[in-house]
Amino acid sequence: MAKVADKYLKVDPWAIIEEGFDPERNRTSESIFSLGNEYMGVRGYAEEGYGGDSLLGSYFNGLNEQLEIGNHYKGIIRSLRYMVNAVDWLYTRITVDGEQLDLAKSTISDYSRRLDFRSGTYQREFVWHLENGKSLKVTFTRMVSMTLSHLGLQQVAFQPLNFSGSVEVCTGLDFGIIHEERGENMWNSLHSAEEGTVTGIMASTIHTGNKLFSGFALQSPQPLQTTRIERDKFIGQSFSLKLSQAETTYYTKFVVNCADSNSTRTADELWNEGMELAAAAGKLDETAVLAEQADYWSRIWETSDINIEGDPENQQGIRFCIFQLYQTYHGDHPGFNIGAKGLTGEAYRGLAFWDTESYCLPFYMFNNPKAARSLLEFRYKTLAEAMERAKDVDCEGACYPIATIDGTESCDLWQHSNLQLHVGTAVSYGIWHYVKNTGDQAFLYSKGAEMLIQISRFYATRGQWGQRTGEYGYFGVMGPDEFQLMVNNNCYINLMAQKSFEYTLDTLRVMKEQAPAEYAEVVARTALREEELGDWSSKAQHMRIPLDEISGVYEEHDGFFDMPHLDIHSIPVTEFPLYSNWSYDRLYRYDMIKQPDVLMFMFLYSGQFSKEAKIANYEYYEPRCIHESSLSPSIHSILASEIDKHEEAYNFFEFATRLDLDNYNRNTREGLHTTSIAAAWMNIVYGFGGMRSDGERLSFQPTLPERWSSYSFQVLYEEVLLRIVVDQTTVKLSAISGGSTEVIVYGQQIKVDDSGTVLPLGEGMLAG
Amino acid sequence: MAKVADKYLKVDPWAIIEEGFDPERNRTSESIFSLGNEYMGVRGYAEEGYGGDSLLGSYFNGLNEQLEIGNHYKGIIRSLRYMVNAVDWLYTRITVDGEQLDLAKSTISDYSRRLDFRSGTYQREFVWHLENGKSLKVTFTRMVSMTLSHLGLQQVAFQPLNFSGSVEVCTGLDFGIIHEERGENMWNSLHSAEEGTVTGIMASTIHTGNKLFSGFALQSPQPLQTTRIERDKFIGQSFSLKLSQAETTYYTKFVVNCADSNSTRTADELWNEGMELAAAAGKLDETAVLAEQADYWSRIWETSDINIEGDPENQQGIRFCIFQLYQTYHGDHPGFNIGAKGLTGEAYRGLAFWDTESYCLPFYMFNNPKAARSLLEFRYKTLAEAMERAKDVDCEGACYPIATIDGTESCDLWQHSNLQLHVGTAVSYGIWHYVKNTGDQAFLYSKGAEMLIQISRFYATRGQWGQRTGEYGYFGVMGPDEFQLMVNNNCYINLMAQKSFEYTLDTLRVMKEQAPAEYAEVVARTALREEELGDWSSKAQHMRIPLDEISGVYEEHDGFFDMPHLDIHSIPVTEFPLYSNWSYDRLYRYDMIKQPDVLMFMFLYSGQFSKEAKIANYEYYEPRCIHESSLSPSIHSILASEIDKHEEAYNFFEFATRLDLDNYNRNTREGLHTTSIAAAWMNIVYGFGGMRSDGERLSFQPTLPERWSSYSFQVLYEEVLLRIVVDQTTVKLSAISGGSTEVIVYGQQIKVDDSGTVLPLGEGMLAG
CATH class of the missing domain: 2.70.98.40 (Glycoside hydrolase, family 65, N-terminal domain)
Structure with a gap:
């Protein structure tokens, strides 16, 4: 990892304080x-x-x-x-x-x-x-x-x-x-x-x-x-x-x-x-x-604060993250999105990526659902541009851009804009995730379904049938792991496209029954043909998901397991970042990965994978991961928590809240890592809090890092503001406002209301 | 193929004649x-x-x-x-x-x-x-x-x-x-x-x-x-x-x-x-x-003319080719190479490619050995630049550029300049081919060996060991077939690198015995270490050559046989050239190939592959080949001749001599296809003449296209100028000058001197 903190600012729970003027650090401070x-x-x-x-x-x-x-x-x-x-x-x-x-x-x-x-x-x-x-x-x-x-x-x-x-x-x-x-x-x-x-x-x-x-x-x-x-x-x-x-x-x-x-x-x-x-x-x-x-x-701190006792640096760090997330986006203006650096610098050209739906959306869903919906509205507002882009690349439906400010594709590296197909699946996942947790069926029927149809059309025309395997999949693609530049059947893309087809079909089936008028309208508006549904169903059913049955390890793409091995710890620290120090082509020919790919879908559809499967895949992929994306450590931390690697989980978390405050990547001068800031929130809530939002009901599996005496966080779920406090012996849940709801804690469904519920901290959950 | 002649110029055996001025055709004529x-x-x-x-x-x-x-x-x-x-x-x-x-x-x-x-x-x-x-x-x-x-x-x-x-x-x-x-x-x-x-x-x-x-x-x-x-x-x-x-x-x-x-x-x-x-x-x-x-x-026509009786258009066409080849290059100036368009236009920026050694060198070897040597001298003169380039891409030895005017890499598409590794093997093949046919051992020992060592070093550092196969090969490459953009273990590159290692080792072994002083000098100059020889030997021995044992078809690269199938004849004519009409990424995800790749090495090392193997691979790859390189048809024609597909051989030949005169590709306006012009010569001599120059002695397997009453060509071999005349019943060989030599005709070694030898045309060789 070779990431080292550059500690400089004063620690304070409610402010960032710099004392003395250092011209060398001026740009970094300008960002912060x-x-x-x-x-x-x-x-x-x-x-x-x-x-x-x-x-x-x-x-x-x-x-x-x-x-x-x-x-x-x-x-x-x-x-x-x-x-x-x-x-x-x-x-x-x-x-x-x-x-x-x-x-x-x-x-x-x-x-x-x-x-x-x-x-x-x-x-x-x-x-x-x-x-x-x-x-x-x-x-x-x-x-x-x-x-x-x-x-x-x-x-x-x-x-x-x-x-x-x-x-x-x-x-x-x-x-x-x-x-x-x-x-x-x-x-x-x-x-x-x-x-x-x-x-x-x-x-x-x-x-x-x-x-x-x-x-x-x-x-x-x-x-x-x-x-x-x-x-x-x-x-x-x-x-x-x-x-x-x-x-x-x-x-x-x-x-x-x-x-x-x-x-x-x-x-x-x-x-x-x-x-x-x-x-x-x-x-x-x-x-x-x-x-x-x-x-x-x-008011923001009342609803969205995370309180950490016993760790002043992370206390300051996570509040900085929440502060910056609200500053960047809170859903007051339709048609806005979240650039990789927010509004804090020109790096990444102010463009929004799949980070929006994959990393930022959960924060907004559980703090400010209006903002979450507004982010999805951006994709609806730019559906026409995505359909134009699909035509440009000889496909049908909607091809959402890998990088955009206004819906048009604005990534000038063709290997990314033409091969990275996972924005569309991020959008359909975002719709699914948002509707599931907010119950905003109105959005789904008025706008979501139309997007889902056009997204499915894209994945049904961009994919192909393998001649040997007879299975459906995507050839000539780059998955989330940007160290495998042009591969066939990237497991993440294939699986996410399969889920996208399935969700589209489910949505349309239910809609046809329950909202026939809206169904008829979207069918007419998209000129949807009956045979398309059969086609999507067949493609979902025959989707290639490369898996080694014996080890239970998903193969990141066809042939990944034959990729030459590199012990990533043997790379000298001076060679980082590899993009600057290695010949460009050399990055792409090892079993080294840049960021979670298989592990990413295991996080997104967490409930569908057993703990054993997560262990097998984590143990295979983590040692091969170079974390050259700032989004990588948090996902690893969350999974490590789940599979009881608590020390490792905390180590990965170390970069999360203070990535910019301690300038870990030495590039905060270019702007804040805004989308990573959202991952820091996930790291605490999904990681230590063990929250999962992909199941039928919201669930928690809280752990407590040994360095902390306690922590608390809040999530808005079905219009109920839940407060979860975890200390060394107990987990306390209470509904601050909005009445009561039911959630799952350590596998058991419980009702939470304003009187609160106290459970003992799960066994082995006092980490360290 | 969708190639159609645009016939305009007058047919004349010794001239190109245009009558009337057509502003629309002005640029095309400027090239011609x-x-x-x-x-x-x-x-x-x-x-x-x-x-x-x-x-x-x-x-x-x-x-x-x-x-x-x-x-x-x-x-x-x-x-x-x-x-x-x-x-x-x-x-x-x-x-x-x-x-x-x-x-x-x-x-x-x-x-x-x-x-x-x-x-x-x-x-x-x-x-x-x-x-x-x-x-x-x-x-x-x-x-x-x-x-x-x-x-x-x-x-x-x-x-x-x-x-x-x-x-x-x-x-x-x-x-x-x-x-x-x-x-x-x-x-x-x-x-x-x-x-x-x-x-x-x-x-x-x-x-x-x-x-x-x-x-x-x-x-x-x-x-x-x-x-x-x-x-x-x-x-x-x-x-x-x-x-x-x-x-x-x-x-x-x-x-x-x-x-x-x-x-x-x-x-x-x-x-x-x-x-x-x-x-x-x-x-x-x-x-x-x-x-x-x-x-x-x-004097040129005395030594290098090809005479075709009964086909005035191809007679004019092949003389135009020979005329332009001499105009472009004849070895008077060290340090020059042959640009893809010669000196006739700005397309391809005047740069030289692997075409030089792979397509042009044979013409010069058998007409003007001084020019052939001069072409190889260009690579020696630019060895320093190739070594610099190898360092740029984190390798050792010499990485010859995919496109160059002065030895520096000048291809601005990284996917070509960083992934197409076959220029180095083309150079080592060129050295081998030239030395074998001219006996110029002095060149090999003074310059060739040094290049071979640096080339081998590059291939020994760019390659890697597959984790599953345990075999050595090249990951993240593009072979000659530019419709497979970034693949692992391209069969052509792997095989050519293996041959390059073997030839380097053979050369050094023989040199050590027969020219110990020169051997010591090259070892010192290159700081060659004994263990490198062992390393190259091991890598050659364990080189991965993907082959389907049952069908005898070589797999162009790992996974090629699973690439989605496309019936290339189903592509509408209006979509050609595909580079202009298809989304860039779409070109790269079919079993469609742009130009010979497996078939190319079967031509270069013809003697090592049985006729059955050639038939199997030709029948698999030819129907998948779009011939979007002007170099493609001639290689197919030569192989088709060899496997008795005479009609097909002649059909592919149709584009060869008059590619520019009849503006088949509609882009002659940008300049002549100079390197294809060399392939036209090969098409007649290696194709219909059935010449092979990769064996111990030069061999011929002449056929006569049915449209021709006779044809003749000349080759300089071991300082003897041989003239071969093929008519409907006989093959006549004679030594015009230089004494006598032995060649193989229809599998039999015969002596040819100035008195000439007449053999009956081989059975089935009167094509059509």
Whole structure:
């Protein structure tokens, strides 16, 4: 594994705290101190201008630019869309006595920053020692509102320690930022103006014409005499603040950003809408806004907190994860998805992967079902693009993209976009999983069934019959394990496609009986033919699932067991990451795997596999797994818990909650591992909590890591908010709200209501 | 196959003749009417300037530019080199009474052009009808000298049909040409000047700094009053010629081009060398130059002609092939290779492939052994680059590039450059084949052995041991059949690597005994260790050769027999070429093959496989072969002849000699299929002639296609020039020069000398 923590930040149960400024770690901290509210996200960069190394990143969910790709082959994409770096709405320049503040040049002391999980704010402060001997304490507070999604707030406060005088400030909106991966600015300015209290600017992306309005109004206890500053792609106001020794003076910038990535509005409409919102924002009371934000977060912690006693680092880590998950997504906006880095960086181009349904969906299903449904709605909204893509690759139905921001395939490595077929099965699994646990039959019948039909059509046309085996399967594919690049009959894809066919057929059968009108409608809308059902049934029935009957080990794909063996522990630490240090082709010719593949489906359909089967497959595949995906350790941890390898389970968990805080992969600088953050939640709830959500009822098999004295977590199940507390002797379940429900604990079905139920901790479940 | 002839050109045994000008076919004709002399090549474009669609292509062997590739993975190339379009040394502009000649705009009649195999010239003539009613016959003759490789000659003649007057001519050297694939000019001008009789210019490529000098001197029966014309990247002379009705007036441009692709000379040195050569060229006698050219070609036809009686189209076709092969390569310049399109176009970027050793080498071995050796010398000269490439891909020894102009890997599709391992085995096969048939032991000991050692090292480090089979082989490869993209244990690669190991070990064993000093030297130079020999021996011995023992069919790779079946005849004609009409990934998941793979090694090591084995494998693989490589039909034709499928053999041969003349693949416009041209020669000699060169002695098994009354061909074997004449009753062998030798005919060893031997045509060998 060769993963080592880089411990640096202070440990605190409710905040991330950095003391002292380290330019080397600046980008990493920019990622960690990111703020977001699903609608927009902003990295924790120094808004006053920083001459050192920084990724000044400001992103809007769905807002994209397009890159043309020089490709001549049919079926390989010709252009891709990516999340584009957008307006720097925090732009600030601060000058005192002609000297401009810049952490790269100025002398500073007492630097600290804090991301607070309860207030939902990011604060940064330090003392600036001017060349002329003056010392000024500067405090930046920022917030993006969880309740008013267009609203961002920035407060800049000054406390002169040894002088009285003034400070010159220029605050503005800057569309002149560089999209780092392209090394270019991707914006055309459309309009900018000062109207009443609002200073605004609007621009559009060069190739896609996505529009973005940004406007701000200022408040300050001191009356402000402002001068408008305009230049290319920029508008701002400059003013002077009087400073009195020891007293704190501040101003607050209320910013409204309105994005239009679908061109649903004209430029005029967007401008007027933005100006109106900004004018209203300028009248808001700052204290009330901050209080509303804190209130929002207190509700979140009430329903979604995980409490760990006896492990302050993981306590902080898991709260950071939950905080970032809510910041990234909470289902307020239809048509949004979760990029691999959320809204915190440009790596992976802001694109969403199968991670959404496979790793993120459970967190939302059991905390915020509206958000879970919204994620599935994204796939429904982009069904047309998936059907277009299926045609591109000579298939029928819907081929969901391996990487996307708006439903179009945006992965420019054909070996991934054309061979990795497991997004469609992730979507159908997601529908199944969501409906099973929320009972949202309405979604299934109105939208899910249509997606299932088109997904099944894709798998029925992409697959083929093996000439020797006579079985059905997928040739020329790459499964979740990206170290087996182009294989036949990947066991994961085959099994997941089989399940997808079966679920589609089950759904249609039940629907025909129970909701004949909706059934007739979906049949008509999809022009479904009776013989297709027979075809899918036959293909599911004859699906090839490569299995060594004697050992009980599933063969990851045809021929995997003959792949040359490599003792992964013999690889020198210096050769990691292998993608950078090994010849590309060399990665693909061993029995070494990058991430769980067989083990992944054993987790997803846990109830269908015996403990013996899990043991056999875990013991075969785990030693061959290099975990070069950040999603890998958590799945291994969950399975290890289940098969009583508690020490190993805890070891794999070590990377989960603090992957970014301790920068295990040394690439947090590029952005947070947002989808891995969701896996950290699963690691505790499905791993130590032993929750399983693929059976008829929700079940638990709690264990307690020996390092912990107790822990608790909450899940919303059938509209009941369940709280599970595990300590060294007992498991306590109670219904916090919503009445009562029944769940399975250690194999026994029990009723849980507000009076709570206490069970002894299962035997052998006190791990270690 | 869906290949249909597009018959257009006149049939003539010694020339290519086009009558009438068809703008639609202009690019195709430009390719067909290409001239070359190994050092340089020039397409048959209209040098007077043409406003229509044209590829104005002028190429120099080895002269290259570099393209950077945005790749971040180790082992995948970061830049590539390609043959760059160079100076238009034929540049001419012709004006009469203010009207400029341009075939795209002018009114013309009586257009014809002719490429003459005996004079080695290209002539184009037509009557130009001016707007003012004047008619002028214009004749362009050009030649690139086969004996003075720097020399090109252009004669432009004018015959006014109904007037007397004058013509204004501007003739020059233009470096302002566009490299079509890049859409840019790739030259920096270095110097231009008029010195004495010579007008010269020198430029260098932008990224690689390859230098090229071009200079010309003019001759004319009429004294020329010239005016120098200079502009960016251009120098020329303009002058006026007096015209008298019915009389022919002309001028001749003697051009010298000197390329320096290895920067072995300074700019000054190259300039001085070029100017000196050009001054000398300007003093040459045109008639003598043309006579020398004709003389050269008469010697070629004496030794290398193939004569076919009763089939004028194939007679013309095979002579065109032989003519183009000599034009492309004849071994006068060390360090040159044969690009897939020769020097006739920019497709395949002017790069050389394994075609050189696998398809072209036999033609040269049996016609011009010096050229054959020179081709192998190219691989020796580029051994350092191949060793560098092996390191790039985490291997040892030498990894010869799949596509190259200068020894560096220049294929930008990683799936080809990193997975197609068969160039190294082609080189070692080439060494073996060449040495076996020429007896050039000196080459083997001085250079061949060193290459063999480094090649074996590569195959010993790239291969792996199968965990289940316990056998050695290659995982993650693409064999010659490019429709199986990434497979394990491709039978061709495994078998060829086994042969390569064995030949290396045999060579070293014999060398150690017979040439101990050279043996010691090569061991020292390569730091060869004794244990490597044991390792190679073991790997050869345990090489996996997938074979179905019952049917005798070799499995193209592990799992091929399970690949889904496709009846290739069910593919609609409109879907060809599949690369353009099928989703890229779809090409790779059937039992459909693109070109011979198993059948290829059965041809290369013909003597090792029984006729029964060939029948079994041919009958299995041929119906699955789509022949989407132009190299495919000839190999099938040769094998079909051997297994008595004479009709089929002739059908496959149909595409061979006239692939470009009848534009079967509809892409001759991009350049000639130069390496396929070599396969056409093999098709006759190895196919109908039944020659085999992989045994202890050269052997023949002649058949006669029913459409032919007789045919003859010649091969140089052990310094004896053998002539084989096959007619409907007999096979006549005679030694034209070089004394006598022994060969095998119909299984019997016979002595052939200048008195000749006549045998009856073998039973069943009168095909059809």
